Amino acid sequence: MSIFARVQLFVFALVMAPLVVAGPTDVVIADGDVRITYAEFEAALEMTPEKIRSLSANDIADRFDLLTSMLQIRKMAKVADALGPDTPGYWELQFQVLSAKKQFVFDRELGAYKVPNVDALASEYYETQKDKYATKPELRKSSHILIASRPGLPRGEPRAKAQKILDALRNGADFEDMVAEYSDDPGSKARGGQLTSWMRFGEPGVTPPYTEALFEITNIGDYSEITDSQFGIHIIRLDGIQEGGYYSFEEVRNDIFKDIVAEYRSLATKDINARYGISDDAFIDGDAMEELFEPYK
Structure with missing residues (x-):
C-alpha cells in the first residue's frame, strides 16, 4: 500500500473513531503486537521537540509521520529484546541500558x-x-611611554633611549610632551600616554612585566624603572590607586x-554511591575473578 493510501486510511480511521474520552491505561495506538497507551503517548508528546509537536497537531500527514516514528521505535525495541547474548553488540546494548537506568535512579534520588x-x-x-x-584587590591606573622592540632583536640602543627619557622625566620634563615625541603605542599616545583601564596585579590580558613594574611604584606621579616586555621597553607612570x-x-x-x-x-x-556500593553480604568468586582477569595481567 502506498504512503498516500495509508495516510488516507489513517484519516478515515480518525474520522470514524468513536468519540470516547480515553483514560491513562487505554490503548490509543495498536499495530500488531505493539500497543501505545494514552499515558505513554502523552509523555512521548511532552518529550517531542516543540516544532514537530506543533506540526503534528495541525497537519494530518505530519501526525502520521510522528506516529510512524513512535511505532518504529517500539517495533525495533521488540526485535532487540528478542536477541540473545551471541548477537554481536548484545552486551554493549545491555550495558548502555544499565547505564541509562543507573543515571535515572541517581538523578531521581539526588533530586530528592x-x-x-x-x-x-x-x-x-x-x-x-x-x-x-x-x-577586593587594589587597582591602579597608569600611563606609559613605549619604545617598541620586537622580541629577539638586540635592545641595547632602545634601552639606552628609554633610560634617557626616564632621566629627563625625573628631572622635570613634561610627560605628555615626551609621549608625543617618543611613544610607539598609538592608542595610548593619543591620550597623552594614559591607559583606559584600572589594573589589578596580574591583570588578565596585560603583559605580566607591566603590572609587576606598576605595583612596585610607591607614590602617585612617580615612574617605574625601564621595563622590558614582548612589545618593547616601557616607562610607566602611576596615575591613581583604588585601595583594596x-x-x-x-x-x-x-x-x-x-x-x-x-x-x-x-x-x-557520595551518600547515594555508598548506599548502592558492594554490601558486606556480597559474594565474589575469587577463583573466577582470577581467571577472568588473567588475560589482562
Whole structure:
C-alpha cells in the first residue's frame, strides 16, 4: 500500500473513531503486537521537540509521520529484546541500558535531597573565608611611554633611549610632551600616554612585566624603572590607586551559596554511591575473578 493510501486510511480511521474520552491505561495506538497507551503517548508528546509537536497537531500527514516514528521505535525495541547474548553488540546494548537506568535512579534520588536553608552557614563562610570569597584587590591606573622592540632583536640602543627619557622625566620634563615625541603605542599616545583601564596585579590580558613594574611604584606621579616586555621597553607612570579591601556579604552572597550547594550535592552523591556500593553480604568468586582477569595481567 502506498504512503498516500495509508495516510488516507489513517484519516478515515480518525474520522470514524468513536468519540470516547480515553483514560491513562487505554490503548490509543495498536499495530500488531505493539500497543501505545494514552499515558505513554502523552509523555512521548511532552518529550517531542516543540516544532514537530506543533506540526503534528495541525497537519494530518505530519501526525502520521510522528506516529510512524513512535511505532518504529517500539517495533525495533521488540526485535532487540528478542536477541540473545551471541548477537554481536548484545552486551554493549545491555550495558548502555544499565547505564541509562543507573543515571535515572541517581538523578531521581539526588533530586530528592533538599538543600536546607544555608543563610547562617553562608554568613559563617563569609567571616571565616573572607580572603577566598571577598578579597577586593587594589587597582591602579597608569600611563606609559613605549619604545617598541620586537622580541629577539638586540635592545641595547632602545634601552639606552628609554633610560634617557626616564632621566629627563625625573628631572622635570613634561610627560605628555615626551609621549608625543617618543611613544610607539598609538592608542595610548593619543591620550597623552594614559591607559583606559584600572589594573589589578596580574591583570588578565596585560603583559605580566607591566603590572609587576606598576605595583612596585610607591607614590602617585612617580615612574617605574625601564621595563622590558614582548612589545618593547616601557616607562610607566602611576596615575591613581583604588585601595583594596573586602566586598560586602551581599556582594559575594551568590558565590558563597553556589559553593555550599555544590558541597551539599557532592556529599549527597557520595551518600547515594555508598548506599548502592558492594554490601558486606556480597559474594565474589575469587577463583573466577582470577581467571577472568588473567588475560589482562
